[in-house]
Amino acid sequence: MNYVIGIDIGTSGLKSIVVNKSGEVVDSHSISYKTEHPKSGYSEMDPDVWYEATLDSLRHLLNKFDRQSISGISFSGQMHGLVVIDEDGNSIRPAILWNDTRTSQEVEDIKQAVGLETLLKHTQNTVLEGFTLPKLIWLKNHEPENYNKIHKFMLPKDYVVYKLTGNVHTEPSDAAGTIMYNIKSEAWSLELLNQLNIDSNICPEVIGSHESSGVLTDRIREKLNIDWEINVYQGGADNACGALGSGITDETKQLVSIGTSGVALSIENSPNYENDGNMHYFSHCVPNQKYVMGVTLSAGYSLEWLKQLINTSEDFNVFLKDISQSKIGSNGLMYTPYLLGERTPYNDASIRGSFIGLDANTTQLDMKRSVLEGITYSINESIEIMRNKDIDIKEIVSIGGGAKNEEWLQIQADIFNVPITTRTEEQGPAYGAAMLAAMGEQWFDSFDDMNESWIKYRGKVSPVSSHSESYHKLFNIYKLIYTATQPITKDLTQFK
CATH class of the missing domain: 3.30.420.40 (ATPase, nucleotide binding domain)
Known part of the structure; x- marks a missing residue:
């Protein structure tokens, strides 16, 4: 072997x-x-x-x-x-x-x-x-x-x-x-x-x-x-490599990767495509392919930050247990994941995060869910830009930490309003690197042949229409927060 x-x-x-x-x-x-x-x-x-x-x-x-x-x-x-x-x-x-x-x-x-x-x-x-x-x-x-x-x-x-x-x-x-x-x-x-x-x-x-x-x-x-x-x-x-290892080598599927940062990625091979700077436009590791990408700087990092504040000893499965007991919208609490500034679509290194809607009834579960929702809203801003550029978002492959929690997968499906698929054996970018080595070793004649042989998916998580309707309203509120808080966070920097 x-x-x-x-x-x-x-x-x-x-x-x-x-x-x-x-x-x-x-x-x-x-x-x-x-x-x-x-x-x-x-x-x-x-x-x-x-x-x-x-x-x-x-x-x-x-x-x-x-x-x-x-x-x-x-x-x-x-x-x-x-x-x-x-x-x-x-x-x-x-x-x-x-x-x-x-x-x-x-x-x-x-x-x-x-x-x-x-x-x-x-x-x-x-x-x-x-x-x-x-x-x-x-x-x-x-x-x-x-x-x-x-x-x-x-x-x-x-x-x-x-x-x-x-x-x-x-x-x-x-x-x-x-x-x-x-x-x-x-x-x-x-x-x-x-x-x-x-x-x-x-x-x-x-x-x-x-x-x-x-x-x-x-x-x-x-x-x-x-x-x-x-x-x-x-x-x-x-x-x-994360995209390659998830089977993202054509326009039929998009990628959402949630690690320290969060990424939304879609192949864009049109020779006439001209980027306006709102998204990144990079070369793929697959020859002659390009992709557009949006980035959330503090995705999984936001969740790690919250865990360090609440309970450092718990692993994430325990930390997110019973998250469904906080309802859609986190009981009126909203989080913006701007701990390190924000990339897409604001390209603003100085903006900082916020919890909006705290009240005396806010629970730890509400805070946890609002962080999951806030990360997903931020990634959805990139998805929205793709849609506005006529990229047809039909199915998203989710990898990284966001693919390891069933409730978060449902939140992604509902907010993005498309089915979410995960890999049967998701190994992240290391798997894409192994695929490049396999192609270098000439184990396959083409990347398409390798995809067909190596890439397998689990079942889909489909959006619930009533959930997506609620999240659409909440997402529109989320998009108001950056403009409202940007001058405030800028003024607060003088006290650091």
Whole structure:
């Protein structure tokens, strides 16, 4: 039996899975780690933490299987993070992660320097604090001694691939999230880089997501105590891999992924599609495919935050038990998940969250349900934009934490007003990474063939029409809160 390994380099941990030719996950391993927050708004990580966690996972998994039975490895990785190396291949400083918000001034500077129209023309996206480009400009402005050492920049998963193979590459799905990449021409935007006085030579070469970046080096094989070659494939961005691993490779299904952040994603392959900046428009890890995506920054993070306040010792199944005893609308309580600002549709790093409608009868169950509903309302704002762009939302595949609670699945079906499907064996972006390795190993002739063989779904959760009618009214109220609270939360920042 032959196997491949898919590795997801997440924000708070690394997950590795071993998959056989039938698409079955036969083993897995997870490692947790913590990000560093040296200042308010900063989020950093020593990139060698990811590398060492990868080695530890590979040691754990490779020892369990017959010699040479594992032939390929591929990766999924958190998007937008900036990793920089010098000419000797050493990381220059800690990686600046996707949820780092220090770059507000750089975002404004970029908009002033090139203008939104030019950004949309060359990258199909606007610029936001979390993206790679403003991080690079921040480094240039605040740490010129480090900026001047840069030989290449990379994304998180690309650094690990480099450490394993000695080769520096990225691929379209992560390159698109840098906001330096023209996804129409599938190449770095040299015109934009020149306007911002960024040397294009620091950009890594772009190869296909399921193309080989090389093999494990002799040094790595010695560290892993193996004597055979293993191919390493470049992999994809976490959201792209999550979509691939959920069977989202055409327009027939959409994806909702609820982890730390929340994502709504739909394939959009029209050559005439022009993004207006309200949504993200990125390259898929499937060749010649694109997708539109909306993001809620504090999705599962909101639920974790509430759990830490109420009862840190409970697991989520216990924490959400009896949630149905709080009725639709959480007894008049509404929550906005703006703990870290909000991405889609407001692109506002300074807005903060709120509970609206607290009264003396509010219970903990009401608060829990209102957080679930608020997260789902926020994701529904992205769904609404898709519908307004004539994307036909017929069926949504839900993955992540939002797919693990039956009541939350019903809330999603009712608010989105479409059937919700879940995977029979949902392994998140790591599964998409394993699929890329399988394609690299030429186990299948096409991604369609692999989908047909590997992707299986559970039964659907259908919306209840009376619930959807109530939620439609509540959603319209939810959309009023941002405008009403934005000036208030802005004034409150002076007291922090």
